[in-house]
Amino acid sequence: MLFGGAAFWLALSSVFGLIASLKFHAPAMFANCACLSYGRTYPAWSNLLVYGFCIPAGLGVGLWLLARLGRVEVAKPWLIAVGAKLWHIGVLVGLIAILAGETTGHEWLEMPRYASVILFLAFLLMALWTFVTYSRRTEESLYPSQWFVLAALFWFPWIFSTAIMLLQFFPVRGVVQASTAWWFAGNLLNVWLGLAGLAATLYLLPKLVEKPLQSYYLALFAFWTLVLFGTWTGIPAHVPLPAWMPTLSGMAALLFIIPSLAIVTILLATVRGAKVPCMGGPLCFTKFGVWSFAFSGILLALTACPQINRVTDFTWFGHGQNVLRIYGFFAMTMFAAVYHILPRVVGLPICPNRIRAHFWLAMIGTVLFALPLVVAGVLQGLKLIDPTVSFVATVKAVMMPFRLSTLGEALLLVGNLLFLFNVVGVIVSCHRAICTKVYVDATAQLESAGVKS
Amino acid sequence: MKSGALVFLAAFIALSASWGGFVLAPQLQLGRAPQEKATGTDNLYPVARAGFAKQGAEVYRSLGCVYCHSQTVGQDKTICEIILEDVGTNAGATLAALLRINAELAKPETLASLPMVVRVVADVPAAIPLMKSFTSIGGKVSARVVPQGPDVARAWGVRRSVAQDFAYDEPVQVGIRRYGPDLANVGMRLPDANWHLRHLYAPKSVVPDSTMPPYRSLFERRRITREPSSDALQLPSEPEAGYEIMPTDAARALAAYLVSLRSDAPLYEAPFTSPTPPAPATNAPASTNSPAK
Numbered sequence: 230m231l232f233g234g235a236a237f238w239l240a241l242s243s244v245f246g247l248i249a250s251l252k253f254h255a256p257a258m259f260a261n262c263a264c265l266s267y268g269r270t271y272p273a274w275s276n277l278l279v280y281g282f283c284i285p286a287g288l289g290v291g292l293w294l295l296a297r298l299g300r301v302e303v304a305k306p307w308l309i310a311v312g313a314k315l316w317h318i319g320v321l322v323g324l325i326a327i328l329a330g331e332t333t334g335h336e337w338l339e340m341p342r343y344a345s346v347i348l349f350l351a352f353l354l355m356a357l358w359t360f361v362t363y364s365r366r367t368e369e370s371l372y373p374s375q376w377f378v379l380a381a382l383f384w385f386p387w388i389f390s391t392a393i394m395l396l397q398f399f400p401v402r403g404v405v406q407a408s409t410a411w412w413f414a415g416n417l418l419n420v421w422l423g424l425a426g427l428a429a430t431l432y433l434l435p436k437l438v439e440k441p442l443q444s445y446y447l448a449l450f451a452f453w454t455l456v457l458f459g460t461w462t463g464i465p466a467h468v469p470l471p472a473w474m475p476t477l478s479g480m481a482a483l484l485f486i487i488p489s490l491a492i493v494t495i496l497l498a499t500v501r502g503a504k505v506p507c508m509g510g511p512l513c514f515t516k517f518g519v520w521s522f523a524f525s526g527i528l529l530a531l532t533a534c535p536q537i538n539r540v541t542d543f544t545w546f547g548h549g550q551n552v553l554r555i556y557g558f559f560a561m562t563m564f565a566a567v568y569h570i571l572p573r574v575v576g577l578p579i580c581p582n583r584i585r586a587h588f589w590l591a592m593i594g595t596v597l598f599a600l601p602l603v604v605a606g607v608l609q610g611l612k613l614i615d616p617t618v619s620f621v622a623t624v625k626a627v628m629m630p631f632r633l634s635t636l637g638e639a640l641l642l643v644g645n646l647l648f649l650f651n652v653v654g655v656i657v658s659c660h661r662a663i664c665t666k667v668y669v670d671a672t673a674q675l676e677s678a679g680v681k682s
Numbered sequence: 683m684k685s686g687a688l689v690f691l692a693a694f695i696a697l698s699a700s701w702g703g704f705v706l707a708p709q710l711q712l713g714r715a716p717q718e719k720a721t722g723t724d725n726l727y728p729v730a731r732a733g734f735a736k737q738g739a740e741v742y743r744s745l746g747c748v749y750c751h752s753q754t755v756g757q758d759k760t761i762c763e764i765i766l767e768d769v770g771t772n773a774g775a776t777l778a779a780l781l782r783i784n785a786e787l788a789k790p791e792t793l794a795s796l797p798m799v800v801r802v803v804a805d806v807p808a809a810i811p812l813m814k815s816f817t818s819i820g821g822k823v824s825a826r827v828v829p830q831g832p833d834v835a836r837a838w839g840v841r842r843s844v845a846q847d848f849a850y851d852e853p854v855q856v857g858i859r860r861y862g863p864d865l866a867n868v869g870m871r872l873p874d875a876n877w878h879l880r881h882l883y884a885p886k887s888v889v890p891d892s893t894m895p896p897y898r899s900l901f902e903r904r905r906i907t908r909e910p911s912s913d914a915l916q917l918p919s920e921p922e923a924g925y926e927i928m929p930t931d932a933a934r935a936l937a938a939y940l941v942s943l944r945s946d947a948p949l950y951e952a953p954f955t956s957p958t959p960p961a962p963a964t965n966a967p968a969s970t971n972s973p974a975k
Binding site: 376406468470 | 685686689690692693694696697699700701703704705708709711712713714715743744745746747748749750752754756832835836842843844845846847848849850851852853854855856858859860861862863889891892893895897898899900
């Protein structure tokens with residue numbers, strides 16, 4: 230339920246992303262239709278990606294992890310299914326509102342308040358029963374993944390309720406809005422995605438290479454540094470806020486390098502010496518996710534340096550970093566988790582060739598999407614800080630990397646459609662298997678009845 | 683960590699700290715900041731936008747202009763220029779003072795081409811003793827605070843943007859991208875609403891290399907019935923004869939909003955000297971924390 234919907238939103242988000250990206254190649258495209266303007270398709274892309282895909286996928290994986298690691302059945306699965314349906318309705322309402330121009334104007338929180346309320350209630354419903362599942366666990370000791378999932382369950386309601394209260398229902402005045410929105414975005418993208426994604430990473434890595442996690446204390450260290458430093462990130466350097474805020478946020482961004490490197494260390498130590506081939510399976514996805522997490526963490530830390538953010542602020546750099554965080558790390562890890570979990574839940578295998586094809590499409594797509602943007606950001610920034618270069622020249626300077634980036638986005642779209650096909654395929658064949666079984670049972674009864682009469 | 687309660691405690695400590703820092707603290711520091719007097723005047727700043735421009739802000743939000751345009755100007759530093767305006771009666775002593783302050787300019791030709799910037803220093807306190815060396819011999823001199831940086835050099839603003847500039851915006855559209863030029867002072871740079879309307883309809887008609895998408899959905903193409911409307915867009919090529927392009931209310935509101943965008947009041951936290959001082963009666967700088975006369 231969660232995964233199928235998430236896969237659908239992911240594919241749809243790619244469509245909007247591609248439309249938004251094409252705007253830079255052909256600005257006049259769809260000029261007569263306000264709902265397909267860049268300023269609406271871009272938030273449609275980002276919101277569908279985060280609210281449509283990341284959060285439900287993260288919750289679904291988290292629920293499965295808590296149930297699996299606690300050795301317990303999911304509590305009230307139908308209530309969680311209701312929550313998931315409600316969530317998807319909220320995303321649909323929000324998408325329509327964004328395309329109709331009802332955006333809030335705050336980045337990563339564009340959905341208007343009526344959609345936000347639905348999302349909030351749906352999350353609470355799902356989080357509550359996920360928590361109940363956890364509290365009924367029969368396995369007392371906690372595995373590191375469980376910390377990450379629990380913290381993620383706690384994190385989102387807090388940041389989301391703060392953001393919708395202070396930005397949508399009772400808007401604060403002036404730049405306090407901006408600081409609240411940036412705080413929310415930093416917590417959502419750096420902490421929440423980090424928590425929910427790393428929970429899956431820490432479970433999958435040892436499971437896939439069939440070795441114990443290296444090590445428990447390193448995971449503990451990564452957890453603490455992630456929540457302590459990540460939560461202060463998000464405020465860009467050159468903004469009209471009192472100077473202490475960007476400075477503090479920059480410090481946190483710099484320190485964010487610590488959890489990033491800790492996770493890489495866990496990866497290297499855990500898979501060292503393992504004789505499990507990668508072969509484009511879930512392990513490949515997970516490894517790529519960890520490297521992307523680290524790399525985007527390093528990019529974030531770089532922007533803390535005044536000499537660098539002087540160039541990279543206001544450019545494509547930040548977008549590239551976000552793409553790497555969301556697609557490279559989070560989505561890839563979720564793909565791994567879904568490909569690991571779904572066959573176990575529905576009891577049917579997914580064709581490994583299709584998974585492999587998806588991996589290569591997604592990996593090349595992500596690299597082509599994100600890295601040219603980072604390069605473009607630097608090129609554009611160097612021109613922006615030189616006032617003798619005309620502004621139009623700064624925009625035109627990035628067209629070449631931008632073309633590559635659009636190509637990457639197109640590959641990702643194909644990859645995401647393949648993911649949708651894989652996930653829906655398994656779910657449909659599961660349903661078909663159930664139907665067949667029911668049909669066979671029913672006809673068997675009929676036959677026996679017929680024989681009797 | 684063995685228990686779930688400890689996990690929640692960790693999350694609570696971390697999140698409440700940043701919540702206090704980035705949500706509560708700015709609200710306490712800025713959330714109720716009153717209007718300020720622009721330096722050197724009695725004008726309160728900022729003032730809320732007038733009705734039509736306020737509607738335009740909604741169009742700006744709704745079309746997502748913020749994804750390509752920032753509204754914040756940065757500056758690297760400010761400098762203080764000392765301008766010698768008039769020699770007074772004692773040219774010899776002035777030349778002697780110039781020799782001390784800027785030896786290259788200590789020539790009689792300098793005195794013939796006044797007013798002239800004779801020295802650049804870091805700030806006003808550094809300028810005061812140098813200015814005194816002219817005023818003490820009867821010369822007329824002024825100081826000008828000039829912000830420096832690429833944004834100012836691009837004429838995107840006369841000073842950096844500060845929190846005060848956004849006090850009445852709802853929602854605040856600071857923006858963190860410049861795929862299009864910064865708009866913090868677009869109303870100062872391009873004060874003609876008709877220019878903005880033409881630019882919104884067909885950006886390339888006014889900026890040949892523009893990469894901005896046209897927003898034709900904000901306009902209506904209609905057949906001219908009796909005589910052409912005076913509000914119709916004046917465009918070089920479009921439309922074909924018998925038709926005219928009329929801006930909708932949304933387009934005119936957006937243009938009014940763009941014209942209203944200007945943050946050019948000198949403030950205590952963002953000082954600068956207006957190029958044209960409002961009251962030239964004294965030789966004190968018009969709008970900075972004034973040095974001695």
